[in-house]
Structures are given as structure tokens and as C-alpha cells.
Amino acid sequence: MSRGPIVVVGLSHKSAPVEVREKLAVPAEELPQVLRALTHDPHVGEAMFLSTCNRVEAYVSPRSGSNATPEQLAHAVRKVFEARVGVNARIDPGHLYEREGEEAVRHIFRVAASLDSMVLGEPQILGQVKDAYDAATENQALGHFLGRCVHRAFTVAKRVRTETLLGAGTVSISSVAVDLAKRIFGDLTDHVVLLVGAGEMAEAAAKSLGKGAKAIRVCNRSLPRAAELAAQFGGAASTLDTLEQELLLADVVVTSTGSSTFVITKEMVKRAMRARKGRTLFFVDISVPRNVDPQIHEIDNVYVFNVDDLEGQVREAMKARVSEVAAAEKIVSNELDEFRIWARGLAVAPTVVALRARTRAVLITELERTLGSRLRHLPEGDRAALTQMIESATNKLMHTPTTRLKQASVEEDGPDMVRALTHLFDLPEPHEEGPKDTASEKDAGQAAQDGSDDKAPQTH
């Protein structure tokens, strides 16, 4: 990328176990604080933080006019990670990965398209990336460059879903959990499903489990939200205060709260199992940090599976989708090419803008001088016509250089051309337009669009 590098630092289900991921996980209410910490770094201009049960990642790009290196940006992210983990703990460097420039862009494209998900092609990740984007936008942490990159990631995800079969079928973490429940209970028509937590993952689980279950009950910290979700499935709602009583009724328990401690303890389940007379109880803990004490798995007739445990099942489900990966990767590569063209166009845009401004300024200055002396008798209408003529002349004069400059940027001759124009026309040295410098950003973006016809999506 000709623009300052995008850098991503993070960890995922591929690089770190759940015990590590849960330490770095950021609940939605704490995102503003983390985004502030990132953007307060002198090198970081734009930031987006993605925290899901399978990955925790920070995407950053450099501050306007900054010559920050990828290492400096990565260091800024690691500082924030370390602050989250605390002074008494450390993150094993082996668990973290870093990507910069095109590899970082490819990474977010692949993440949004669910090519990097635990369950290949699962749809939830796109919603989670959108949530991260919204949070970053609301906190004014995103600008034109990284923002555009994330928008492009949405386009990639949409294309992959519509042009390939990567998302075909119902495979997701929740449907894998459903399959496991069926391997334990046979069918769920005589069994009750309890959702602990009423977030997006719980809703997805309810959609999968609700198809065959006898009843769905929702237990949540907030009763109105629980009631809202329960109403969708004709179930009953309650608060977490009644969780232990709910365990007597349920056969499958799906937990997905934002709690940082165990919501369901071993003692609680032991008591429940005595009252249940040993009836099988299956916990699907899809929350990070985990909500269900893993020691509960040791109790007779009780089974606890967390997100990592589902990976084995996921591998089986992935086999059917693997054949679509090549097609999806091709879309990623195509979109990466497009983004590269746009980004390079963005790099030459300041030069185009400066050249146009210089040309127009010279012509307008000469016109005004002439109108103030020899042509001062001209009426206002004729003066306006002459000004319009200057504008048209500027546009015509600039059309070919602008087109050639855009072309050169695609063919990687852009920097040479920029240097030549800067020298020949004594233009100001081009500098990176900051994401929060709204006027410059608009000009640069428009200039880039003129060359590439790359329209930014208005909605996502």
C-alpha cells in the first residue's frame, strides 16, 4: 500500500487457547476506553478493535503526517494488550500474530468473509466485524483509509456469500452444538433448552436449537432483553437469580453472557443433578471468558463443551466447505487488487489536487490582473463567462495528467511521477492525509475516485 501501512495485531482460535483469549477479550461497554487508548498513541491515527469469542484483534493505521513504522504501530497495540492483561501477567508472544500492509488488509478481508473462522463460512463474524466498525466510528477512531478498508471487507464478505457456497448449509458454532446435543439426546423434541445470556450468539443458538426443542427458556441479567428473546421462540424468561432453578428444567444449557467469572459453578450443578435424579445435562459454553466451570465436566451425566472443544466437530463440518475456499480466496485477491489501486490512487491524490490548484491559481491570477486593467470595462456577465472558461480550461488541461498519474500509480510508477511533478511545478511535498483532516480527506478521496471509479459503499 502506498498509504501508511495498516497493521493488525491479535490472537485467534488458531494461535491461542481460550484461556488466553478470554484475558484479552473486551466487552462492548469497554470498547470506547480501549479505542481511546489506541488512538491516544502518537503514532496511531485510526483504530478498530474486534473482540469475539474466537479472536481479539486491533487494526490500526498511522496518524496523519506520521512516518510511523509497522513496528511502532504494533508496539502501540501490544502496549494496550499488556495493559488489559495486567501487570502480573504476560502474553506469550507465540500466541500473538502481526500482519502489516497488504497482508493486514488480506487478513481483515478473510476474517469478514469467514475464511479465518473456526467454522468456515459462519455468518456471525460479519455481524461482529460490523459491530466493531460501528463502535470505532462512534468513537471517532476510524478515518478514511482504515474505514475504507473495512468497507471493502464488507464487500468481500457479501461477494463470497453470494458467489460461492462457502456459507451454504447451516454450519456454525451453534449448529455444531445442536449436532452434539443430538448425539447425546437423540432428538430434542422432549428436551428443554436454556439460554443463559441473550446476546447475538444466544439468539443464533436459539434459532438452531429452537427448531426441534420442546421449549426454550432464556435466563439473562436483564429481564426485558430475556423476555424479548424468549418471545421470539415462545419461551419463558427469567433473571440470573433463578438460574439454579432453571437448571432443574433444562437439558441443554447454552451460555453466552459477558460475565468475566463463572456464572455456573460446580456446586450449583451438583445440587441440580441431585434434584434432577441424574438426568443428563449438556452445557455449551460459547462465551469468552467462559461462563461454565470446566470442572463440571467431571460430574456424572454432565457434559461441558466450550468453544475450543467444538473444534473437532467443526473440522468435520469444514470438509464440505473446503472445496469453496479456492473460489473465495480468489474473490479476496480480486478485491485486494481493487483496494490496492484505490490506495495507490489515494497516494497520488494530493499531487493531483496540488497540481490542479496551482494551475487554476495561475490562470485565475492572470485573469484577475487582466480584468483589473485592460478589461476592466467588461460587464459582470462577461467576467463570469471568463471565469467559467478558466475552470473549463483547468479541467481540460488537468484531465490527461490526472489520468496518466492514476495509471502510473497502478503500475507502481506513481512515486516517480509524483516526485517529477513536485519538482517541475514546485508543488508542496505530498504528505499523508490524516483520517481526521476532513477537508483534505475529502479532496484526496475524490481525487482517488476520479482515477479508479471505485465507489465507496454507503451502507453496510
Add this chain to the structure above:
Amino acid sequence: MNIAEGILLVLTSLSYLAATLVYFAFLLNGRGASTVNRVGARLLALGASLHAAHICVASLYLHICPVEGIHFPVSVVAMLMCVVFLALRKRVRADVLGAFVAPFALTALFASRMSGGPSADTGHVRNVLLPLHVFVNVGGLAMFGLAFSAASLYLVQERLLKRKRVEGLFQRLPPLDALDRAEHRFLLGGFPLLTVGILTGTAWARKVEMGGTADVLRFGFGYAAWILIASVLVLRAAAGWRGRRAAYGTIAGFGFAMLALLVYLVRAPAAPPSPVVMSTVNTTVPQIQPPSVIGIVP
């Protein structure tokens, strides 16, 4: 062995062997579950039919009623296991139990041939209780054999689940709860038969003097089996002993029942088969002796 019996024995063995291979192939590669279950069940049904025919022909040839003689116990138990499994397989939703039933039937068929010929002392035991005693014990053993199969598969499945190895074999075995329910149902079906077997055996034993160590062992193993299975059923209902504990109890109960049968078979005399013996016995005056009947209790 006459020719018809020999042919039936070979055909029965081949059917059971084919059924065993079909079920094992499914367990190994997991492909075509519905086809495998259908083909396996048909082969098993064919085997059970041939097996029944073999028992009939053999008993006619030897002039021994299967529920009175001592020659057939293991063979009849195996055949009944197949019949009960085929009758209930859709209800219990555990087709893979065929992978236990088919090889067990095959083994039992040959074991019955190896355990010696028909006993000469069959004719000594003449009592109205005898056919009932033999019938319920054989039926009970068949049910417990199925319960044992379900319990064994449950333990395999439960262990895989506890170790979170939920691919491969785990996917091919029936659901955990289905196995638990199947085991419970087979126990419920077999327990009344076992109880009647215990009662008839005890009633008979009161009329005779106890024999040697073998009789004591048969007593002990028979009652131990009954107590264990009764405990499994009662504790399940009262204290929620399901799953692993119930499976271990079932396996132990079936083990004691089989030990009782084994003691009986080892003890049973192995006189050469002869219709003459039968006719001779029928003309002699019955004497009260320790019961040499097919059963897991005295």
C-alpha cells in the same frame, strides 16, 4: 449331526458372519448408515430364522425339547437375543447394537456345539416347573444380553464424550440417552423373567438336596445377578443412578448370570447324543436329583 442340521448350522453361521461384517464395516468407516442397518438387520433376521430351524431340527433329531434339555441353552439365548433385537431395534433406536448381537450369536452358536452333546440326565428332570423355569431364564438372559450390549456401548460413547473425542466412532454409535434408555428397557423386560426363574429355581431347590460346589456357585451367581439388576433398577428410580453407574451394574449383573450358566455348562455331563438314551430315560422312574436344567439359578 445329520445332514440337514449340518447345512443349517453352516448357513446360520454364514448369515451371522455376514451380519457381523456389515455392522463392523459400518463402525469402521461410518458410511451408509441406513443401508448398513437395513442389510445388517436382514442378514441377522435370516440368521435367526435359520438358527431357529437348526434348533428345531437338532432337537427333533436328538429327541430333546430345547426348553428341557441342557444341550441348547447358549444357542437358544443367542437366537432369542437376535429375535428381541430385531423386534425392538426401531423402538430403541440403537441399530448398532447389531454389532454386538451378531458376533455374540455366532460365538454362542459354536459355543453350544463345543459344550458337549445332549445330556443323558435330562430325562431325570420332570416337573411342570421345568419348561417354565428354562423358558424364563433363557428369555431373561437374552434380554440381559441386549442390556449388556447397550451398557457396553454406552460406556464407550460416554468415555468418548468425556474425553471430548466426538468424531469418528462417536458419530457412528447411537445417542447416549438412546443407549441408556435401551439398556433400561431391556433390563425392565428381562428382570421379571429372571425373577420367575429365581422363584421356580428356588421352589425346585427346596425339594432336592444341594449338590456339590457347582450347585452352590450357581445359587450364588444366580442370586447375585438378581440382586445386582434389582439394585440397578431400584437405584435408578429412587436415586437417579443412570448412565455410567447403571451401565456398570448391568454389565456386572449380566456377568453373574453368564457365570451361573457357565458353571452349569461346565458341570453338565456330556454323554454322546443318542435317541436310545432318551427312550431309555423315558421308561425309567423319575428320581429327585439336583436340577440339571437350563438356567442361571438353581
